[in-house]
Amino acid sequence: MQMIVGSELKGPSDGGWMDVLNPATLEVINRVPKANVEDVEQACAISAESQHLWSDLTFDQRKKVLAQIADDIKANMDDIAATITAEVGKPLGEAKHEALACASTFKFFSTLDVEEEVLNDTESVRLSVIHRPIGPCALILPWNFPFALMGWKSAPALLAGNPLVVKPAPTTPLGNMKLGNILADRLPKGIISVVTGADDVGKALVTSKHIRRVSFTGSVETGPKVLEGIAASGLKKVSLELGGNDAAIVAKDFDLSKVASLMWSSFRNAGQVCIAVKRVYVEEPLYEDLVKAYVASMDGIKVGNGAEAGVNMGPLNNLPQLKVVQNMVQDTKDNGGTIKFGGNTLMGQEGFPGYFHEPTVCTDVDESFSVVSNEQFGPIVPIVPVPSIDDALDRVNSSRFGLGGSVWTNDMELARRVSEHMQCGTSWINTHMIVEKNAPFGGVKASGIGRELGRWGFEEFTEPKTIYMKK
Ligand code: NAD
Numbered sequence: 001m002q003m004i005v006g007s008e009l010k011g012p013s014d015g016g017w018m019d020v021l022n023p024a025t026l027e028v029i030n031r032v033p034k035a036n037v038e039d040v041e042q043a044c045a046i047s048a049e050s051q052h053l054w055s056d057l058t059f060d061q062r063k064k065v066l067a068q069i070a071d072d073i074k075a076n077m078d079d080i081a082a083t084i085t086a087e088v089g090k091p092l093g094e095a096k097h098e099a100l101a102c103a104s105t106f107k108f109f110s111t112l113d114v115e116e117e118v119l120n121d122t123e124s125v126r127l128s129v130i131h132r133p134i135g136p137c138a139l140i141l142p143w144n145f146p147f148a149l150m151g152w153k154s155a156p157a158l159l160a161g162n163p164l165v166v167k168p169a170p171t172t173p174l175g176n177m178k179l180g181n182i183l184a185d186r187l188p189k190g191i192i193s194v195v196t197g198a199d200d201v202g203k204a205l206v207t208s209k210h211i212r213r214v215s216f217t218g219s220v221e222t223g224p225k226v227l228e229g230i231a232a233s234g235l236k237k238v239s240l241e242l243g244g245n246d247a248a249i250v251a252k253d254f255d256l257s258k259v260a261s262l263m264w265s266s267f268r269n270a271g272q273v274c275i276a277v278k279r280v281y282v283e284e285p286l287y288e289d290l291v292k293a294y295v296a297s298m299d300g301i302k303v304g305n306g307a308e309a310g311v312n313m314g315p316l317n318n319l320p321q322l323k324v325v326q327n328m329v330q331d332t333k334d335n336g337g338t339i340k341f342g343g344n345t346l347m348g349q350e351g352f353p354g355y356f357h358e359p360t361v362c363t364d365v366d367e368s369f370s371v372v373s374n375e376q377f378g379p380i381v382p383i384v385p386v387p388s389i390d391d392a393l394d395r396v397n398s399s400r401f402g403l404g405g406s407v408w409t410n411d412m413e414l415a416r417r418v419s420e421h422m423q424c425g426t427s428w429i430n431t432h433m434i435v436e437k438n439a440p441f442g443g444v445k446a447s448g449i450g451r452e453l454g455r456w457g458f459e460e461f462t463e464p465k466t467i468y469m470k471k
Contacts, residue, residue, distance in 0.1 A: 015034030043165045049190065063159065101151070105155045137157045138213070160458060165193045247405050265406070271380065438453070
């Protein structure tokens, strides 16, 4: 598959090709070019030259195109979902959900009200704010929800009138190329580029003088490097959506018949979700019963190739991520923790050629264990007893992470208090992981800066401009 430079397909200049593997089978399913610095610069320069072809249109004209893109995604749903499953590893049902979520993001931004805001209107003065495009946007993506996240970034950036240069994660470029081709068919020439390759392509993009805005989703380790790249190459607007270590705080009155919902908040997409529940804190009186019910509910997990019917948990996406999970299991054992369920690598066993790992639960652990204090981004979760809800809240707030968090209780007053005081971008009550298109999404502390989705996400792709009119 070729990359897209200035809306046109392009093979590699001198970097050659890189293989894309199916993480469930380890078969090569396709290949993409390794872009070099010149390819990236060419894409960015064309973006800057072509910007006016898109930014000169009215909001209504651009909205119409976004609505058409939403329809195109839906029309190609089956092909897109099969591609997502093949390169990410997630079950087909979840891949369809991801494709639909992307279509509905384009639909949402195709109907967002963007009005001039009048702040003062007197006999002598009219003061108002309008939203202007920023310029070429670099959209840098991770591998866990590549298709949906390209939609989260592209739709508001395009509504605002900006051209795009997209950088997929090295292991998951194929769905992004498919969406890139849909965009290339609908947008004026030069407005979309998708440059494929390894991390150096992201570095080159961030430092290009043509790029005016960087929207990055990835790990807490890479986020600061993106800031360094920006600082070294001139000012750019930036948002960073980084990793999380979301906690679920479970009160002693929690209704155990709802435990499967709590459990799936950790194991969806084999735990490779930025806002998965990555540690469970439970009030001591409920601890033993909760662990028993939680582990029993894991009978419902069927691990396998996501393309097969009945499978609801796929492999890890890549070998380094499988190693992170293996190391956490080992660290837990070495330091006296208990592997209450699972704990084994499946890769290499019959029927599991790819990066498979058993869903795993750890107990007898606390914040001194890596599995509690770091992001696992895989199918392993610790359950930790706490003397009180406030103790759990202290543990959550002393973490460097701050993406999401949840509280599970029938006491709505308690839930409201905890959800307000949890230091994170989104707090859920009796659920987790639900993201609505009209609400802001993002993290605090090491989990990031800036917000995506809703009018907040749109505004981050604009320059608010003040117009002061003396009458
Ligand atoms: P990563 O940070 O390794 O890579 C993300 C992207 O950045 C890739 O495309 C990579 O090639 C590129 N990149 C790497 N180094 C770069 C640099 N110096 N400059 C510019 N680009 C560079 O992350 P990953 O392993 O692909 O994704 C997993 C991480 O993403 C997890 O930590 C997860 O929590 C996080 N994530 C966060 C959100 C969110 O919305 N907060 C959503 C999904 C995933």
